[in-house]
Amino acid sequence: MEYISIIILVLSFVTLLAIGVPVAWSLGIASFITLLVSVAAGPSATTIAQRMATGLDSFALLAIPFFVLAGEIMNKGGIANRLIELAKSLAGRLPGSLLYVNVIAAMLFGAIAGSAAAAASALGSILGKRMEIEGYPKELGAAVNITSSTTGLIIPPSNILIVYSLASGGVSIAALFVAGYLPGMFIGFVLMVTAAIFIKKKKLPAGEGVSLKEFGKTFFRAFPSLMLLVIVIGGIVGGIFTATEASAIAVIYTLGLSLFYKELKIKELPSILLKSSETTAIVLLLIATSMSMSWVMSSEDIPQAITNSLLSVSDNIVVILILINVILLFVGVFMDMTPAVLIFTPIFLPIVTELGVDPVHFGIIMIMNLCIGLCTPPVGSVLFIGVQVAGTTLEKVIGPLIPFFIAMILGLIVITLWPGLTLWLPRLFGLM
């Protein structure tokens, strides 16, 4: 029985996607059609409607609109520029420094703005111009920008980790946030090493050194934005407030700061609120329909069927983790990150926890894995934005991108096989 459901679910979903029905609606329609196999039309429609509404009824999810809003406000204040200046003074006189600047700024900006797409577009447009003046190959810059923009999704605060916490049935957000630091920075480091190989080969120009005084100045200018990370993460880890409350504080803090520095006028607020509601609504509909799909799958015993076939291959933890990673890489190529997390966490998490993997560790593995999908055609949103802001074409970028893909996959293997890298920090803080 469950095999018929799986076939109907997958076929209807893939067909809808292929003809261009938006992903969020495709998820809802495919769940509705699958449920119709075993349940009458009336109750099916009511159940899907109810699952959509209750799927959003979560206090933890509220952090998503608030972090989006805080990021939107900060963006108005030109935070990208300040973080780039700071990263520049850190990279100093190194040859090819602009590539390192891009990675460091992406890690900082992605963490604060919480969106890989926003990081790729803001940093790509500012740094792309500088790189062009200094004679960097456009495609190389785009490849670095695209891949490094995803690090901000692992480095906290991160909305996708909140989604994972929801999908996993309540893994601690504080633990996930703290766990993201080392793997996120590790990936940034791996990307910089890859960039270094190119820099040597292409003999790229050195950056300008800065005096200690200038460094102090740029640090002071970036300080209020960095303080936000301290307040948010410190507050959550210290148990002062929940992730959702921290995100609301982040909104008030950034708003106060932008008004104080006169970078934002009160009358601009409605348009910022609308822009962030739109961004949020896109994610929220994905969550609502993914939650109904996840519910339909478990009511049709689909996760159990997948578990059985996976465990029939092997019950060795390393083999299973590699298998799951391969499946997720494939999924990530075709599916957006949010539905992938919501649909596949309930399927894979029980298998791996039974084999002894920590749920926090698995969350970081999963997000890291799906980050790679953001940089691949045909649906990689970050890839398209990165290519667009660099003013080049997909075909030209693919070449230089490949080494960075390989670097990310190697990084993913290390993160998967070395739980200590992820779990050392949250354990140190006593969060798990």
Place this chain on the structure above:
Amino acid sequence: MINHSFKIRLDQVVSGSLVLLMALMVLNVTWQVLSRYVFQNPSSFTDELSRYMLVWLGMLGAAYVAGQDQHIAIDLLPNRLVGKSKMKLMILVNVIVLFFAFSVMVLGGINLVYITFILGQKSATMQIPLAYIYTILPVSGLLVIYYQIFQISNHYRLYLS
């Protein structure tokens, strides 16, 4: 109703509600923190209220974004087609979304509102009937239907010309 001025006015009403919801949500959660730390008197309703506002923001926002045609889609196939066959495919996509909005959001939603109303289900702390909260489903469903019809008529006009 299929003219642009009606859509613009409708967009204004919906976007105005979204801005208001978003602002109230921020104030609400900020109040939750303040009431706990500053006034030492944790408020009981903020948690529930903000969750329900999120459901409303999600559903209403989803309809608004559908009206702006901003939901993420894979457009490899539509981009390969040109002229009339492209318009036919776009109309098909609109009809499929319309079908979902009508059967699940409007009919399923109305049924859900009806059932929770009959059963008299109420929220845990504020004692709001859950039926009121679920009304956003059929309302958003109707908005999605309107926006799909609007887009279909645009595509059809292009198809004819």
